[in-house]
Amino acid sequence: MGAHKDSFGTLDFLRDLPLFRELDACELEAIGAATIELRVTAGTALFRRDDPCDGFHVIVVGRVKLALLAPAGAEKVVGILGPGQSFGEAAMFLGKRHTLYAEALADSLLLFIRSGAMLEAIRRNPKLARRMLDEMSQRLYSLVVDIEAYTMKNATERVTGYLLAALSDDAGAGQPAEIQLAASKSVLASRLNITREHFSRILHELTQSGLIRVSGRNIRILDLARLRDHKI
Amino acid sequence: MGAHKDSFGTLDFLRDLPLFRELDACELEAIGAATIELRVTAGTALFRRDDPCDGFHVIVVGRVKLALLAPAGAEKVVGILGPGQSFGEAAMFLGKRHTLYAEALADSLLLFIRSGAMLEAIRRNPKLARRMLDEMSQRLYSLVVDIEAYTMKNATERVTGYLLAALSDDAGAGQPAEIQLAASKSVLASRLNITREHFSRILHELTQSGLIRVSGRNIRILDLARLRDHKI
Numbered sequence: 001m002g003a004h005k006d007s008f009g010t011l012d013f014l015r016d017l018p019l020f021r022e023l024d025a026c027e028l029e030a031i032g033a034a035t036i037e038l039r040v041t042a043g044t045a046l047f048r049r050d051d052p053c054d055g056f057h058v059i060v061v062g063r064v065k066l067a068l069l070a071p072a073g074a075e076k077v078v079g080i081l082g083p084g085q086s087f088g089e090a091a092m093f094l095g096k097r098h099t100l101y102a103e104a105l106a107d108s109l110l111l112f113i114r115s116g117a118m119l120e121a122i123r124r125n126p127k128l129a130r131r132m133l134d135e136m137s138q139r140l141y142s143l144v145v146d147i148e149a150y151t152m153k154n155a156t157e158r159v160t161g162y163l164l165a166a167l168s169d170d171a172g173a174g175q176p177a178e179i180q181l182a183a184s185k186s187v188l189a190s191r192l193n194i195t196r197e198h199f200s201r202i203l204h205e206l207t208q209s210g211l212i213r214v215s216g217r218n219i220r221i222l223d224l225a226r227l228r229d230h231k232i
Numbered sequence: 233m234g235a236h237k238d239s240f241g242t243l244d245f246l247r248d249l250p251l252f253r254e255l256d257a258c259e260l261e262a263i264g265a266a267t268i269e270l271r272v273t274a275g276t277a278l279f280r281r282d283d284p285c286d287g288f289h290v291i292v293v294g295r296v297k298l299a300l301l302a303p304a305g306a307e308k309v310v311g312i313l314g315p316g317q318s319f320g321e322a323a324m325f326l327g328k329r330h331t332l333y334a335e336a337l338a339d340s341l342l343l344f345i346r347s348g349a350m351l352e353a354i355r356r357n358p359k360l361a362r363r364m365l366d367e368m369s370q371r372l373y374s375l376v377v378d379i380e381a382y383t384m385k386n387a388t389e390r391v392t393g394y395l396l397a398a399l400s401d402d403a404g405a406g407q408p409a410e411i412q413l414a415a416s417k418s419v420l421a422s423r424l425n426i427t428r429e430h431f432s433r434i435l436h437e438l439t440q441s442g443l444i445r446v447s448g449r450n451i452r453i454l455d456l457a458r459l460r461d462h463k464i
Binding site for chain 2: 068070074076078089090091093094096099100119122123124125126127129130132133134136137138139140141143144145146147148150151152193
């Protein structure tokens with residue numbers, strides 16, 4: 001796969017990212033020249049905790065899991081990312097090693113943008129710096145929402161919250177709407193800080209109440225209003 | 233208090249903040265002109281969730297608590313900040329309303345820097361933009377560490393982790409070292425996501441084990457090596 005460098009159109013993809021929308025052709029070329037195309041199969045580790053960080057990743061196709069690993073080998077999934085999303089910027093800016101573990105959840109095509117070119121582009125283009133500040137601020141917001149969920153919501157609220165957020169990601173305003181789980185049930189359970197068994201039990205309970213219907217990774221929302229109101 | 237604007241030397245204080253170290257005299261003047269000095273007493277609410285955000289705060293003297301409020305009135309403290317630290321930048325960049333509640337824990341002197349001047353300074357000075365990116369990256373790191381503590385550490389590990397971090401903040405390499413708790417036990421317990429009673433029980437247990445001695449808000453570390461190793 002990928003015999004010649006620009007097989008899928010790296011520059012076109014970069015140009016379409018909101019992050020790079022302010023770059024002129026010449027600046028974009030410089031970023032493109034510092035970009036490596038990575039094709040990985042499901043299960044590939046992209047980096048591990050304490051690995052040095054000299055750039056950041058953008059997902060073109062596929063899905064990536066970010067996780068904290070406990071000494072005993074347990075893991076806590078903190079993010080499940082898809083096309084257009086990026087990761088690793090904070091470690092890049094701080095010149096620190098990675099704190100998270102990143103793994104492809106599906107066969108994926110990623111871009112790896114080296115830190116030197118990125119930091120230089122930010123130094124030259126304040127609009128890019130501002131875009132990146134917005135991106136990092138958005139991520140801080142999301143982490144605060146996560147902390148709120150972990151510390152102040154019960155497991156059922158976290159699951160219904162996840163389903164409702166997935167629903168608003170997939171467009172569709174129709175009443176019986178369908179979503180597809182972004183990862184396996186065990187990965188999602190870890191993302192929601194519950195056991196796989198507890199996750200299944202909650203899905204079963206929501207099914208019994210007539211709020212959803214589950215078929216593999218597909219979940220059909222049967223009663224959106226009641227799902228929104230559902231507690232405990 | 234504070235009859236004339238520059239009573240304590242706003243510009244000197246701003247100049248010494250790492251964030252503003254790259255600004256020239258003229259740029260610093262512009263920020264200073266957009267800065268309001270706030271003297272508040274302990275217990276004053278600085279902003280609440282859903283308040284509009286048109287700037288960010290820097291602490292000169294005092295202490296501020298950032299918290300999430302649950303519908304029932306419970307609160308989850310997510311940060312306890314002191315002199316030199318700032319808050320509210322993410323909401324400012326995103327032009328969003330606040331998600332957190334901020335309250336002075338002690339009589340405090342704060343600076344409030346209006347967003348217009350700050351965004352303009354960032355637009356003009358890429359070095360300032362880069363400093364702010366480092367700051368936001370650092371905060372993302374800290375939140376990931378928090379999530380790790382909430383989801384993968386038990387209560388005792390969170391308490392000993394807090395004591396060890398407080399110890400490294402206060403200089404002093406001497407073996408029996410002393411720290412002063414940054415807030416009341418109930419605020420700290422909420423920060424560590426445990427009940428006030430559980431927090432007291434853990435301090436009592438660490439005292440019984442001969443690792444610490446507690447006297448009001450002062451905690452003397454009697455055996456640093458064993459405290460580092462202490463689990464459950």
